[in-house]
Amino acid sequence: MRYSQLFIPTMREVPSGINAISHILMLRAGYVRQLAAGLFIFLPLGWRVLNKINLILKEEMEKIGAQEISMPILHPAEIWQATGRWYTIKEEMFRLKDRTGRDMCLGMTHEEIMAWIASKEIKSYRQLPQIWYQIQTKLRDEARPRGGVLRTREFIMKDSYSFDADWEGLDRSYNLHAEAYHRIFTRCGLKYYQVESDPGIMGDLESHEFMAPTPAGEDDIVICESCGYAANIEVAKSEISTLLPSNLEYKEIYTPNKKSVKEVSEFLGLNEKYFIKTLLVISEKNGPVLVMLRGDQELNEKKLARIIGEFSFATPEQSLEILGVELGFVGPIGHKIKKIADLSIQKDITYVSGANKKDYHLQGIIPGVHFDAQWMDIRKVKEEDKCYKCGGSLKIEKAIEVGNIFKLGTKYTEPLHAYFLDKDGKEKPIIMGSYGIGPARVAAAAIEQNHDSDGIIWPKSIAPFDIEIIPLNMDDEKTVNIAEELYEKLGEIYNSFADRHIEVLIDDRDERPGVKFKDADLIGIPIQVIVGKKVLNENKIEIKKRRTKETKKVSVNKAVVEIINAYYETY
RNA sequence: CGGGGUGUAGCGCAGUCUGGUAGCGCGCACGGUUCGGGACCGUGGUGUCGGAGGUUCAAAUCCUCUCACCCCGACCA
DSSP: OBGGGSOOOOOSSOOTTOOOHHHHHHHHTTSEEEEETTEEEEOHHHHHHHHHHHHHHHHHHHHTTOEEOOOOSEEEHHHHHHHTHHHHSOTTSOEEEOTTOOEEEEOSOOHHHHHHHHHHHOOBGGGOOEEEEEEEEEEOOOSSOBTGGGBOSEEEEEEEEEEESSHHHHHHHHHHHHHHHHHHHHHTTOOOEEEEOOOGGGOSSOEEEEEEEOTTOSEEEEEETTTOOEEETTTOOOBOOOOOOOOOOOEEEEOTTOOSHHHHHHHHTOOGGGBEEEEEEEETTTEEEEEEEETTOOBOHHHHHHHHOSEEEOOHHHHHHHHSSOTTSOOSSSOOSEEEEETTSOSSSOEEEEEEETTEEEEEEOBTTTBOOEEEOOBOOOTTSBOTTTOOBEEEEEEEEEEEEEEEETTTTTTTTOEEEOTTSOEEEOEEEEEEEOHHHHHHHHHHHSEETTEEOOOTTTOSOSEEEEESOTTOHHHHHHHHHHHHHHHTSEETTTTEEOOEEEOOSOOOHHHHHHHHHHHTOSEEEEEOHHHHTTTEEEEEETTTOOEEEEEGGGHHHHHHHHHHHOO
16 A cells, blocks of 8 residues: 555654553554543554454454354343343443333443353254354443553454353363464464463353563463463462471560561561461451461452452451451451461461550460461462472563453353253253453554564564555655555565465655654564665665664565565564 | 542643743644755744633633543452
């Protein structure tokens, strides 16, 4: 295509108040514009990138036998009421009424609708398995849209759903998706991890997330570099070293105004690890709960919430009211309320904790002897911990969730009565799975992972064009003729890498060379072909790889072959 | 939802403290000179100063309310 006919509004200045690199570059390079909080317009270049990604998604989904369909985004409330999510999801769902006053909502996702159609049409095990997918708009009234295109209120998602007759079938469909996702993200040029994840409101079974590491990411993931263990920090487990025996005499100690573990630890000259941090939380379902952690550890709130449901930390007033103790001096002994202690607290040594009395702590506490509790893993993994599988060292990285896979089981099919008759003539619920990928997040992650100070460096599989021809002197007949000739010839070449023709952009604008160079680097097409009077005098043109900035002069009559070679060499 | 911040030309900003009738750079239009890394000179157009109400002879500026957007946190199929 011709640059002069394409709408690519690049910006020289950096928009103020935003900080995600992908957000800045998408704006500066003319890929997107923002309509309102969490609502983005994809301009021609941005839309081309999304379509490149979608094409890869379609190809890989078709390879595992998935069939593309399209579902409404406006849903009747009854279906969401049937599964209960009409009630469990709160402000995040856009709701409205139609003219007759009927409750409706805008689809945040499509499990309900998929299970509904399955319930109507799938009657026999002979119709199973099925995998249906769509690339469709989702709407969520996000509390805080952020990071440009990373978290928006309206976005496109590739969502697929598997329907199987039994659990082995679900495993098969799940694994097929995992394999397809590996191919997809590899093809899109992303660095990514498949991590264990929290199923959240999707269900209670196995789930994984595909995470593209970048500082702009919203999630923390834990990676073991020796054995490959990878998990979202919300569910990650680790091993921490056991402590050497301690044998403190059981007695109260005066600790005036020393409340935090750190303060008391310094006051007594005893390592934080020999403390028990006692927290009071108020659970919506279970009321007050006392939570114990080793002094140097932090609470993983997600882990605790999975045990006791939604909870909040007690206020100073609540602590006095419920325990009769000021916060800071609460200890594990004596209270009648529910107690949960982290597994890292050893039962064979003595600890220090609050004495349940203002300005006093208690030493010599032996867990299991002086108090009992429900022993659970509620600790947040730290980088200095060891891998619980292999003992290897761990690293924690920020990452963007670009995809996820969930085993749903019968969570949606039972309430929506999606039953089929099995071989044995018995009626059984369909076993379901759901699998999502956010194309805009893939694009943003690709930019986060592939850019330099001049602009975007697209992985060539998802670049809006393959090659950009840059004639430098539009008033020089020879320059224009050779550029146009290359444009013609290159456009006719079949791109076996992508199974389509080479897509060429020619910057035919009457602009100064500097402007063209800057814009070309900003928008990030993998190969630049520079045609200019100066080098043309040697009967040569230049080929520049955007990624490495490596430039090569080649003679005009070998140009096409050399350009194609350079294109295949880059990545 | 809690905390912080910003709204002045298409973009980036100054002007607000101390009230006096709106400015700079870039971009844009036209003319000329330039032409291998966001050119230069000249000319020109551009604003309900986020909105509403109030104080005042006079409000971008002071007061009250409100809206939008951004950042941190909570939340996040």
